Amino acid sequence: MNDARPVTRIQQKNRTAILEAALDVFSLNGFGGATVDQIAGAAGLSKPNLLYYFASKEAIYSALLSGLLDTWLDPLREVDPEGEPLEELLAYVRRKLEMSRDLPRESKLFAIEIIQGAPRIGDELSGSLRALVDEKAAVIESWIAAGRLAPVNPHHLIFSIWSMTQHYADFDVQVRAVLGAREPDPFPGAERYLEQVFTKMLTPSA
Amino acid sequence: MNDARPVTRIQQKNRTAILEAALDVFSLNGFGGATVDQIAGAAGLSKPNLLYYFASKEAIYSALLSGLLDTWLDPLREVDPEGEPLEELLAYVRRKLEMSRDLPRESKLFAIEIIQGAPRIGDELSGSLRALVDEKAAVIESWIAAGRLAPVNPHHLIFSIWSMTQHYADFDVQVRAVLGAREPDPFPGAERYLEQVFTKMLTPSA
């Protein structure tokens, strides 16, 4: 869509270095708070050189977002209608929590974008994201109808998985401030807690 | 702390108008993306006039944050050690969800600040916030020890309440994009879902 794929090794290297640096800078400062110079510096390039690879600050930001959206939704795509319902959903929760641990900058980038009204990905939200969620919500409904899962609102269930897992990436400063030295790594505790929540929530009462 | 309390009616009016406008602008654009001119315009003042009331953009932002922190933590303060445990916690969830519905800008402001590393309120997080959370976590532990609540990690329980309720404020664009016309107001459904989650989660098995 936006990229005639890099031809040379140098282009490959510099484009990825720029996107990597931009992820750092944008996730820490938001779009408005970031400057092209910062990104260029973090990528080890001069500003004009950076703008040789991307037409504008906007272009970098868009490339980042749209390049990341797929990765971001992969865990949900992997939920398998043929699998054991509770296992599938717990695995989804685990994958999302791993993403919060391993890709916090990506999580924050999306969070900032959506909080500020998703001006640049609003279409994708009500397009492909919505379609994917609806599809998986239908799977969950069918599991419930078959008595293999406790009855819950599938959309709000998905929202709760997103919010609880991404919380550990987006709000990590707060989480660590509250836990302090007691729990230097919040993720093991988070995993146990989340498994407990969703097991209790979803195990059919029969 | 930062405000010699406004003396005249005009000061009262203009200072609150500025903070109100700043809440709009900052929650929509972040600190870096907001301009003093925008805030002044939204408050119906000229830029120099605004800077007559607040020394700098930073000063407005700080005044906003610290003025809001108390309000933000009130619902947690109200959790009553003497009350019926499940009722208390469900009431807390309900109050937090109401705040997401009624004060979304405040929620977004805090979210943006914390996501970006809480450079200006980090101290309060590991200070008063942490103390309050620890206090209430101890209450929850005592409820659990008395068998009046199912055993859960109280800190992660609190995190999950924060994340799930604030999600409906911070990510409202995404929530509405996903739900579409099916559920034009997400809050009733959210309330039912959250009550279900925490009831199942916290009701002691006995």
Added chain:
DNA sequence: CGTCGCTTTGACCAACTGGTCAAATCAGAT
């Protein structure tokens, strides 16, 4: 009415911003 202090403003500034451009440098193919 006059005046004194609070309030408001237009004009201004230095720093920074995103972005341009022509010229210089470099890497690889011949």
Added chain:
DNA sequence: ATCTGATTTGACCAGTTGGTCAAAGCGACG
């Protein structure tokens, strides 16, 4: 070695930004 196109850069620009300042306006009170 030379040529060609890809890459890099310093100098530059116009617009915007946060913030200043001296002067003007205004309201309450004697």
